[in-house]
Amino acid sequence: xxxxxxxxxxxxxxxELESLxxxxxxxxxxxxxxxxxxxxxxxxxxxxxxxxxxxxxxRGRTFSRDHLAGLxxxxxxxxxxxxxxxxxxxxxxxxxxxxxxxGPPLLTQQMELGIxxxxxxxxxxxxxxxxxxxxxxxxxxxxxxxxxxxxxLYRGDLLAGFFVKDGPAFEEWLVTEQERLRESALExxxxxxxxxxxxxxxxxxxxxxxxxxxxEPLSEEAHRELMRLCVLTGRRPRALAQFEELExxxxxxxxxxxxxxxxxxxxxxxxxSTDEPQVEEGEVIGxxxxxxxxxxxxxxxxxxxxxxxxxxxxxxxxxxxAGIGKTRLIKSFLDAGTAQRRAVVLxxxxxxxxxxxxxxxxxxxxxxxxxxxxxxxxxxxxxxxxPAEVLEALSRLVPDLREQRSDLPFPPxxxxxxxxxxxxxxxxxxxxxxxxxxxxxxxxxxxxxLHRADRSTLELLAFLVERLRERRIWIVATYxxxxxxxxxxxxxxxxxGKKAGTVTELRLQRLGPNExxxxxxxxxxxxxxxxxxxxxxxxxxxxxxxxxxxxxxxWDESILVSQESGxxxxxxxxxxx
Numbered sequence: 243x244x245x246x247x248x249x250x251x252x253x254x255x256x257x258e259l260e261s262l263x264x265x266x267x268x269x270x271x272x273x274x275x276x277x278x279x280x281x282x283x284x285x286x287x288x289x290x291x292x293x294x295x296x297x298x299x300x301r302g303r304t305f306s307r308d309h310l311a312g313l314x315x316x317x318x319x320x321x322x323x324x325x326x327x328x329x330x331x332x333x334x335x336x337x338x339x340x341x342x343x344x345g346p347p348l349l350t351q352q353m354e355l356g357i358x359x360x361x362x363x364x365x366x367x368x369x370x371x372x373x374x375x376x377x378x379x380x381x382x383x384x385x386x387x388x389x390x391x392x393x394x395l396y397r398g399d400l401l402a403g404f405f406v407k408d409g410p411a412f413e414e415w416l417v418t419e420q421e422r423l424r425e426s427a428l429e430x431x432x433x434x435x436x437x438x439x440x441x442x443x444x445x446x447x448x449x450x451x452x453x454x455x456x457x458e459p460l461s462e463e464a465h466r467e468l469m470r471l472c473v474l475t476g477r478r479p480r481a482l483a484q485f486e487e488l489e490x491x492x493x494x495x496x497x498x499x500x501x502x503x504x505x506x507x508x509x510x511x512x513x514x515s516t517d518e519p520q521v522e523e524g525e526v527i528g529x530x531x532x533x534x535x536x537x538x539x540x541x542x543x544x545x546x547x548x549x550x551x552x553x554x555x556x557x558x559x560x561x562x563x564a565g566i567g568k569t570r571l572i573k574s575f576l577d578a579g580t581a582q583r584r585a586v587v588l589x590x591x592x593x594x595x596x597x598x599x600x601x602x603x604x605x606x607x608x609x610x611x612x613x614x615x616x617x618x619x620x621x622x623x624x625x626x627x628x629p630a631e632v633l634e635a636l637s638r639l640v641p642d643l644r645e646q647r648s649d650l651p652f653p654p655x656x657x658x659x660x661x662x663x664x665x666x667x668x669x670x671x672x673x674x675x676x677x678x679x680x681x682x683x684x685x686x687x688x689x690x691x692l693h694r695a696d697r698s699t700l701e702l703l704a705f706l707v708e709r710l711r712e713r714r715i716w717i718v719a720t721y722x723x724x725x726x727x728x729x730x731x732x733x734x735x736x737x738x739g740k741k742a743g744t745v746t747e748l749r750l751q752r753l754g755p756n757e758x759x760x761x762x763x764x765x766x767x768x769x770x771x772x773x774x775x776x777x778x779x780x781x782x783x784x785x786x787x788x789x790x791x792x793x794x795x796x797w798d799e800s801i802l803v804s805q806e807s808g809x810x811x812x813x814x815x816x817x818x819x
Contacts, residue, residue, distance in 0.1 A: 265339060265347065266364045268768070269295055270423070271398030277339040279759075279772040284337040289314045290330045292406050294338075297348075297357050298365050299400075299419065304349065304356035313415075317408045331355065367423070370395040374426050389430045393450065394532065394764055396427040398457075428457060435467060441577075444474040459491060462504045473511055481511050529797055529810055531790050532764050535757030536571055542748055543575045550684055550716040551583065557707045557717045557739055559692070562750035565787030568720040569690055571750065576686060576718075584683050586611075586675055591690040598696035603689045604668070605640050611675060612636065628674065635667035665702055669709045676715050684714035692721040692732065700731035707735065707744055752784035761789065765802070765810045777816040 265282075268274040273291050275282040285291050292314060297305075311323035318326065331350060338347050347361040357363065370392050377388035399420045406412050431454045438447035448471040454464040465488045472481035485500070485508040492498050500508075539560075546558050560568040576587055588610050590603030599605075628636075676685035689695075689703075706717065726732055739745025753761075755775065762774035782788035796802035796812075803813045 265362060266366075266768070267294075267298055268366045268397070269298065269401055270366050270370060270396055271402050273401055273404060274768060275338070276768050279768075281768065282337065282339065284333075286333045287330070288404070288406055289326070289409070290333045290337075292401075292404070292409070292412055293327075293330050294334055295401055295404075296412070296415070297355065298363070299367055301357045301363075301365070301368065302359065304351065304354040306354055310355060313411050314406065314409050316411065366395050366397075367400065370423070371426070374430060377430075389434050390532075392427065392430045393434060393453065396423070396430075399424060424457065428454065431457070435471075439471070439474075444471055447471050448475050448477075460495060462488065462492075462501050466504055466507055469507060469511065478511060482508065485511075529765055529793055529802060531793055532761055534760045534764075535753050536567070536750075539571060539748055539750065540575060542746075543571075544579075546746060547575075547579050547716065550714055553712065553714055555707070555710045555713050555715045555717075555744065557703070557719070557735070557745045559736065559745065559747045560718070560720045560750065561723050561747060563722060563724070563785075565785045566750045566752065567786040568750060570786070572688060572718055572720065576688070580686075585686050586683050587686045587688065588675075589688040589690065592692060592694035592699070594691075594694055598694060598699075600696050600698040601639050601702060603692075603695065603699060604702060607687055607689075608636055608640050608668075608671070611671075612640070628671065629667075632667045632671050632674075635664050636671060638664065639668070661701075665705045666709070668702065669706055672706065672710060672715060673713055676710075676713050684716065687715070687717045689717065689719040692719040693723075693725040695732070697731060700735065704731060704735045707739055711742075711744055753782075753786060753789065754784060755779060758782075758784070758789070761793075765793070766812055770812050773816055774812065 266276045268276075273295065275285075275294075285294075293310065296310075296313070307324060307327055308320070311320070311327045314330075315323035315326045331348065335346060335348055335350075340346050347358055347363055349356045349358040373388045373392040373395065377392070400423050401416060401420075404416070406416075431450050434450040435447045435454065438444070438450070448468070451464065451468040451471050454461070455468050458464055465484060469481040469484050472478065472484060485504065488504070489500055492500060499505075543558070546556055550556055560572060562568055579585070580587060588607045590606035590610075592598070592603050672685060672687070677683055692700075692703075695703075703717070703719075706715075721732065736745055736747060740747070758778045759771055759775040762778065763771040766774055778789050778792055781792055793802065796816075801812060801814055801816070802810055805811050
């Protein structure tokens with residue numbers, strides 16, 4: 243099976259409300275009302291739809307009947323307009339489902355109308371604005387985890403293609419709201435493009451750059467960004483074709499030529515020779531699969547991260563079977579967390595070898611730290627230089643570093659340093675990385691597949707958890723409980739750490755029908771979601787890795803196809819697969 247399983251950062255709890263709400267309303271990109279897996283029909287007129295959309299966009303407010311009648315029927319006499327409003331309200335009350343546990347969606351009072359505050363309605367505009375708002379709550383930094391949610395929700399302009407005859411006030415409100423929401427979506431997409439580009443994840447940056455161009459096709463800045471990312475992902479012919487498409491578009495729409503800056507970029511791409519492999523022109527990016535059903539784990543990790551930022555070292559163990567998404571959850575959370583608060587993040591992994599290597603994940607962590615961080619701890623700041631005994635301990639653990647760093651001392655002749663002393667020096671190294679100042683950057687050590695760790699690694703881990711407990715250091719690890727022997731030191735680490743409050747354990751479960759339906763709806767829309775959801779449930783058993791592989795299989799077989807809107811659709815039925 244080709245095409246790696248790409249992913250989006252996890253959808254937050256705002257989006258998970260969609261799966262809990264029996265009535266779902268989508269106003270971004272059109273007008274759709276869904277009750278469970280059925281699209282609601284029966285709205286008698288465009289103005290009935292306009293009335294519902296207007297009230298939903300102002301949930302929490304009520305409006306006088308005279309205001310609403312004048313908004314939608316200004317050409318009629320006051321009495322005729324109020325009569326038309328009563329008919330529209332009757333139509334909405336007759337058409338909208340009323341879930342047993344909830345009251346009627348419409349709040350109808352003698353002189354005012356609104357949406358009932360306790361109505362079980364999920365509205366994409368509300369979810370979109372909530373995701374954008376929450377992404378900026380802490381210190382003004384945008385959380386890419388939440389912005390990804392916003393980008394998924396924004397399918398197009400508010401009520402795209404919607405027209406209300408003889409309703410200038412409504413049209414004025416609609417145009418204003420369309421522009422406001424579009425600007426918010428563009429800001430979110432630019433932030434995502436820049437975030438992924440900075441991390442070198444050009445494929446994902448390319449996806450969001452394409453969304454930018456689709457929303458704002460006359461933006462030369464967006465086209466230039468897309469051209470650059472096409473080059474960075476090996477799509478040089480596509481970058482050149484992008485300029486030609488822009489040139490034709492500007493000529494047809496505005497009668498102008500591209501800016502000199504845009505043309506200069508095109509010419510630099512045209513003349514630049516490179517040996518990098520070229521991706522076949524016309525290749526589309528594969529489906530980006532949202533990591534859903536992880537709202538509670540995400541909240542759990544956020545609470546632990548805050549404890550670390552407050553000065554409390556912690557070990558968090560993410561457990562579950564193979565393919566459950568442990569590593570993916572941690573990576574997505576760290577992407578979001580470190581976008582808001584700078585941190586030093588180092589990763590080490592335990593590999594499946596016949597004879598486990600002593601200190602294997604910590605050796606990877608140290609190797610990475612010395613390559614990326616040690617220069618920042620050198621002569622410019624003598625107070626944080628690494629002591630000789632610390633360097634000596636590091637060189638024992640990672641001997642090959644001598645080839646890269648000539649300043650590392652050789653171990654002294656004679657008996658090696660005792661294990662306690664070596665562990666103490668290693669702890670001091672991590673303390674220095676975490677910073678001795680209260681405002682220093684916290685340190686995150688991500689240890690993957692800890693169930694494969696040797697005894698020495700686990701003994702060092704236990705020492706660090708106890709020794710560094712008052713430092714802003716977070717050790718996050720994944721492991722499979724079924725592959726850990728009862729006598730393993732890891733069992734004791736978990737048991738004793740839970741008693742001391744320094745260790746927490748988070749077990750991930752398989753995806754249920756609601757989560758599979760949410761994934762399906764995010765890819766192919768509500769109308770095809772039920773079929774795709776049943777297919778994923780039947781063949782994956784709710785295992786996230788199997789879900790990703792199945793979706794990529796459908797893409798490889800041209801059953802899941804890209805559409806002009808930038809979304810996906812099913813080209814054929816799934817019953818026979």
